[in-house]
Amino acid sequence: MDTRERLIESARELLWEFGYVGTSPKAIQQRSGAGQGSMYHHFRGKPDLALAAITRSADELRDRAEAEFSGPGTPVQRVTTYLRRERDALRGCPVGRLTQDRDVMADPALRRPVEETFAWLRTRLAGVLAEAVAEGELDATLDPAATATALVAVLQGGYVLARAAGDAEVYAQAVDGALGLLAGHVRSTAT
Amino acid sequence: MDTRERLIESARELLWEFGYVGTSPKAIQQRSGAGQGSMYHHFRGKPDLALAAITRSADELRDRAEAEFSGPGTPVQRVTTYLRRERDALRGCPVGRLTQDRDVMADPALRRPVEETFAWLRTRLAGVLAEAVAEGELDATLDPAATATALVAVLQGGYVLARAAGDAEVYAQAVDGALGLLAGHVRSTAT
DNA sequence: GTCTATAGGTGGATAGAC
DNA sequence: GTCTATCCACCTATAGAC
Numbered sequence: 411m412d413t414r415e416r417l418i419e420s421a422r423e424l425l426w427e428f429g430y431v432g433t434s435p436k437a438i439q440q441r442s443g444a445g446q447g448s449m450y451h452h453f454r455g456k457p458d459l460a461l462a463a464i465t466r467s468a469d470e471l472r473d474r475a476e477a478e479f480s481g482p483g484t485p486v487q488r489v490t491t492y493l494r495r496e497r498d499a500l501r502g503c504p505v506g507r508l509t510q511d512r513d514v515m516a517d518p519a520l521r522r523p524v525e526e527t528f529a530w531l532r533t534r535l536a537g538v539l540a541e542a543v544a545e546g547e548l549d550a551t552l553d554p555a556a557t558a559t560a561l562v563a564v565l566q567g568g569y570v571l572a573r574a575a576g577d578a579e580v581y582a583q584a585v586d587g588a589l590g591l592l593a594g595h596v597r598s599t600a601t
Numbered sequence: 602m603d604t605r606e607r608l609i610e611s612a613r614e615l616l617w618e619f620g621y622v623g624t625s626p627k628a629i630q631q632r633s634g635a636g637q638g639s640m641y642h643h644f645r646g647k648p649d650l651a652l653a654a655i656t657r658s659a660d661e662l663r664d665r666a667e668a669e670f671s672g673p674g675t676p677v678q679r680v681t682t683y684l685r686r687e688r689d690a691l692r693g694c695p696v697g698r699l700t701q702d703r704d705v706m707a708d709p710a711l712r713r714p715v716e717e718t719f720a721w722l723r724t725r726l727a728g729v730l731a732e733a734v735a736e737g738e739l740d741a742t743l744d745p746a747a748t749a750t751a752l753v754a755v756l757q758g759g760y761v762l763a764r765a766a767g768d769a770e771v772y773a774q775a776v777d778g779a780l781g782l783l784a785g786h787v788r789s790t791a792t
Numbered sequence: 793g794t795c796t797a798t799a800g801g802t803g804g805a806t807a808g809a810c
Numbered sequence: 811g812t813c814t815a816t817c818c819a820c821c822t823a824t825a826g827a828c
Contacts, residue, residue, distance in 0.1 A: 560778025
């Protein structure tokens with residue numbers, strides 16, 4: 411892994427843990443093993459490096475979700491697989507946490523991947539839910555778009571509650587609650 | 602409103618908007634109209650003032666929720682009132698956003714009101730849901746504790762999604778989705 | 793109680809040797 | 811491409827006059 415790559419990966423980890431404001435160029439350089447000032451050769455500055463890091467995290471999130479949404483099983487099974495995927499609850503979401511970072515949201519370039527990621531996620535999940543409704547697996551009273559937004563919100567909010575409690579189990583409980591609510595709308599358990 | 606009070610209110614607003622790391626003593630002093638250095642007479646430092654501000658925000662959140670939970674109507678109606686309460690979605694939750702602030706979560710004193718607020722909220726909401734189950738308003742397949750955690754998560758995550766989209770309507774959609782999911786478990790609409 | 797002055801540390805970035 | 815040295819602005823806090 412070359413220096414440029416190490417800088418991006420270090421930035422990703424630090425942004426995840428400390429946020430944009432809490433991450434200094436010096437900290438990124440030290441973690442990456444690059445010398446002081448070296449990152450300015452590969453990137454124009456902190457925002458430029460952050461953009462590379464954020465874009466990569468957003469792409470990863472999207473790829474993993476897409477693999478689950480387009481995987482095997484009925485629509486509800488795929489949604490369940492997505493919701494139940496093991497996540498580092500206390501660490502939170504590397505993309506979602508950026509919404510609380512003013513410097514990120516104030517910069518159109520940095521904000522864009524965050525906005526696009528969740529727009530895609532909600533739309534894509536709504537599509538899977540619409541499939542479920544069309545196939546009769548979910549009852550037709552459910553609005554796919556609103557339900558999708560609520561389910562994604564459960565994950566993002568689950569992180570918040572887990573961090574507040576200092577207990578990853580709270581995240582799992584939020585997911586359990588969401589699946590319990592969804593279960594009341596499942597009509598058939600076709601395999 | 603005396604100087605001490607203005608300092609607390611200014612800190613509350615700035616913490617809400619910029620978070621702990623993004624809020625400087627200087628900014629608090631300027632917003633409050635107090636002169637540079639004046640806050641050190643009333644508070645030992647930034648953490649001490651932040652504790653006063655966070656505690657007040659936490660108390661407010663709790664009082665408003667309690668008023669709705671113990672208000673008129675059936676349990677499900679009260680939960681609906683709580684979920685549908687008008688909120689400044691793009692501003693987010695003044696307490697929940699602190700969970701993403703490392704300096705807050707790393708300090709036991711600052712962390713405590715955050716932890717206690719959400720522990721109380723989840724427990725209190727679970728109690729109202731348990732009432733609903735006991736009275737037959739909600740079907741008995743729902744786990745009150747897990748459902749409560751999921752519903753609170755929808756609100757917290759709704760803020761995240763609304764900020765990501767730059768659109769308060771997304772928050773409302775998340776709440777709509779949660780109420781739609783809950784509706785499938787309501788047995789009677791007793792008044 | 794409130795103000796000005798000030799200090800040590802860090803953040804983000806640049807210059808220029810190698 | 812990488813390193814050291816350096817810069818200015820800001821953050822947090824203290825000292826001490828009024």
